[in-house]
Amino acid sequence: MSETVADSTDAALALVQRASLTSLVADAVEKRILSGELMPGSKLNEATIADRFGVSRGPLREAFRRLEECGLIRQEKNRGAYVRKIELDEAADIYDVRAGLDATAGRLLATRISAEQVKALRVLTDEMQEVVSREDVDRFHILNLAFHDRVIDYAGNRSLIEVYSRLVKQLALFRRRNLLVPRAIPRFADEHSAIVDCLAAGNVLASAEALYQHAMGGKARMLEQRFVA
Amino acid sequence: MSETVADSTDAALALVQRASLTSLVADAVEKRILSGELMPGSKLNEATIADRFGVSRGPLREAFRRLEECGLIRQEKNRGAYVRKIELDEAADIYDVRAGLDATAGRLLATRISAEQVKALRVLTDEMQEVVSREDVDRFHILNLAFHDRVIDYAGNRSLIEVYSRLVKQLALFRRRNLLVPRAIPRFADEHSAIVDCLAAGNVLASAEALYQHAMGGKARMLEQRFVA
DNA sequence: TTATTACAGATTGTTGACAATGCACAATCA
DNA sequence: TGATTGTGCATTGTCAACAATCTGTAATAA
Numbered sequence: 001m002s003e004t005v006a007d008s009t010d011a012a013l014a015l016v017q018r019a020s021l022t023s024l025v026a027d028a029v030e031k032r033i034l035s036g037e038l039m040p041g042s043k044l045n046e047a048t049i050a051d052r053f054g055v056s057r058g059p060l061r062e063a064f065r066r067l068e069e070c071g072l073i074r075q076e077k078n079r080g081a082y083v084r085k086i087e088l089d090e091a092a093d094i095y096d097v098r099a100g101l102d103a104t105a106g107r108l109l110a111t112r113i114s115a116e117q118v119k120a121l122r123v124l125t126d127e128m129q130e131v132v133s134r135e136d137v138d139r140f141h142i143l144n145l146a147f148h149d150r151v152i153d154y155a156g157n158r159s160l161i162e163v164y165s166r167l168v169k170q171l172a173l174f175r176r177r178n179l180l181v182p183r184a185i186p187r188f189a190d191e192h193s194a195i196v197d198c199l200a201a202g203n204v205l206a207s208a209e210a211l212y213q214h215a216m217g218g219k220a221r222m223l224e225q226r227f228v229a
Numbered sequence: 230m231s232e233t234v235a236d237s238t239d240a241a242l243a244l245v246q247r248a249s250l251t252s253l254v255a256d257a258v259e260k261r262i263l264s265g266e267l268m269p270g271s272k273l274n275e276a277t278i279a280d281r282f283g284v285s286r287g288p289l290r291e292a293f294r295r296l297e298e299c300g301l302i303r304q305e306k307n308r309g310a311y312v313r314k315i316e317l318d319e320a321a322d323i324y325d326v327r328a329g330l331d332a333t334a335g336r337l338l339a340t341r342i343s344a345e346q347v348k349a350l351r352v353l354t355d356e357m358q359e360v361v362s363r364e365d366v367d368r369f370h371i372l373n374l375a376f377h378d379r380v381i382d383y384a385g386n387r388s389l390i391e392v393y394s395r396l397v398k399q400l401a402l403f404r405r406r407n408l409l410v411p412r413a414i415p416r417f418a419d420e421h422s423a424i425v426d427c428l429a430a431g432n433v434l435a436s437a438e439a440l441y442q443h444a445m446g447g448k449a450r451m452l453e454q455r456f457v458a
Numbered sequence: 459t460t461a462t463t464a465c466a467g468a469t470t471g472t473t474g475a476c477a478a479t480g481c482a483c484a485a486t487c488a
Numbered sequence: 489t490g491a492t493t494g495t496g497c498a499t500t501g502t503c504a505a506c507a508a509t510c511t512g513t514a515a516t517a518a
Contacts, residue, residue, distance in 0.1 A: 020306050020471070023295065044501070056473045057500090058287065065291045069298035071391075077249050078479050078500060093388040100333025100389075101326070107441075108325060159322040160329075162300075163392055170388075209434070212336075220312075220395065249501070275470070284505045286470090307509050403468060 002182065008184075020054050021055050026063035033072050033083055034172045044073060044081040071170045084173055089172040098167045099215035101104060102148070105155040106207035107184065116202045117154045125196055128189040140185055147192055151199075151211070184221060191217070244352070250260075250284050255292035262301050262312055263401045273302060273310040300399045309353060313402055320403040321448065327396045328444035334384040335436035339428050344384050347429045350376065354425055357418040369414055376421055380428075380440070413450060420446070 029049065032038045050060045064081050067073045075081045086094075109117075124147045131140045152164050191214045198207040232276050258278065261267045279289045296302045304310045315323070338346075353376045360369045381393050420443045425438040 009490090017297060018306060042485060045498095054443075056268060056289075056475095061287075061501090062291050062294045065294040066298045069295045080500065090387065093386045096337060096386055097330070097333060099390045100329055100336070103332065104326060107329070108438025157322045157325055159326045159350065159396070167388070167392075168459095177306060203466090205438070251501090274468095276468095287502060287504095290471090309470070309510095 010025055021059040021100035022062040022066070024118060025049075025053050025055060025060055027064045029063060030067060030070070030169075033041065033067075034169060036084050040085040040173050042083045042085050044083065045102060046080070048186040064217070070166065072173070084170075085173040088174075088223075091171060092189060092223065094167050094174075095222065098164065098171070099212050101160060101164050101167070102151070102215045103144040103212035105152050105157075105160060106195070106199065106209075106211040107155055107204050108160070109151060110202050110204045110207040111154065113199050113202075117150075118196065121150060121154075121196045121199070124150070125189070125192045128192055132186050133190050135182055135185070137182055137189070141187075144188065144192075151195075181221065181225075188214075188217075234263065243404075251291040251295070252289040253294045254278075254282050254284060254289055258292060259296060259299070259301060259398075262296075263398060267312050269312050269314040269402050271312045273312065275309070298375060299395065301402070305319075305324070313399075315399060317403075317439070319327040320400065321452065323396050323400055324389075324444070324448035327400070328441050328448065329395065330389060330393050330396070331380070331444045332437040332441035334381050334386075335428065335438075336390060336433050337384040337389070339384055339431050339433045339436040340381060341385065342428050342431075348378075350379060350383075350425045350428070353379070354421045355456075357421055361415050361418050364411055364414070366411055366414070369418075373417065378454075380424075390429040402443065410450065417443075 020189050029038070029044075033088070040042070044064070046057050046060055046064075050057045064073060064075060068075050068081070072084055073081050074084045123144055128140060128147070131143065152161055191210065195210045195214065196212050197206065248314075258267070267273070273293070275286050275289055275293075279286045282289070293302060293304060297304050297310070301313055302310050303313045347394055353372055357369060357372050357376070360372065420439065424436065424439045424443060427439050
């Protein structure tokens, strides 16, 4: 019990030592944007938000600058800040770049993947194959995200992780019901398995191409749904 | 003459309307960092810099947040801001990602390049081939930068341009006399020509691979020089 | 001597106030 | 009526002052 207290106070201490109001507010606003609580196009009133978080406008404005540079909000001089709206063509651009980053991750990972990492990815792809039969879309979605996160992580490139997560955040501003279409799941599961095969075999070009095409498939799905909806 | 006045006042007006002190200061500091006037590791004193630009610390701190998010400076709580220092391994990571982005640009551009764009690139590669014989390293350097900028631009993807320029800026923090080695120039010139050939032929995979390998050659050169110096 | 503490100056973090700008609505005039 | 101008309010831009923290130095004690 005292440990719990010690842990929490330690955590609080570390928080105070490392985190500034600016960073805390930036994280909080970012979270609300990514969760959809703050919708694209929403006006972000400085005084209102500063009050809500119990800080003055100074730190908040600094947080806004960070979020602007992240591409999550847009600021117009003398007119205020708005949650960034990402149009279809812009989302398509981001998808292309992300596909390229996936390919890069594949190139890098194919030359360095460990047996343990292959195994960890296989655990995911195996469960995905299982899930296909159950048609558990939600579970597949989680596994899908985990799979791609791991591929990027395992590539072991900090710059890649940074750039990739940046794009993923921006794409969160564009999710218009891009839920998985059940009928597409079997194909995705197979593609994941094929990707792991390429990686495990150390085939650089095949890994890159498999990941690229897989990501571009995701883009195509996004574009379809846009026009259906 | 009145036109000149009108132009300059128009420009001034546009500047005042669009640019905030924050953005102006951020640009100015960024410029000084990229030019090497502010060296990696330098302490950035808020009061001193604010005074130099004739602004208060508020806008300057906002500018710092932007630069921090750009990866050009690093801020430690209660200790201040420093020009970011990029170590060798980090630069290597960035080079890998940039190579991947070059490959992505190749993929995209190979499917959409126009005759005019091919021609424009050929103008550059032709002059590069000329320059090889003259061993004009400086001129080659300029042509080299122009070539890669155009390939990215012609790819016509805003997200790619944004991410790419971000990485280029970060790499500027690491240039330790990575000037071109004269003996490497002929090979680079040939590679540029080959890249344009692939693009003009609309060969997606070959374009991507040629640009990727070309960029990785640049990385290798950087690593060599690091150990020679 | 060496380590510890106390203090002072400098620097960063945060705030509230004031100035400048934009926006919406009312008043005016053709 | 319709367009334009003027006015007040809300909001953003900027600043200077204050609080909190850090750093280096001097004083103290073992």
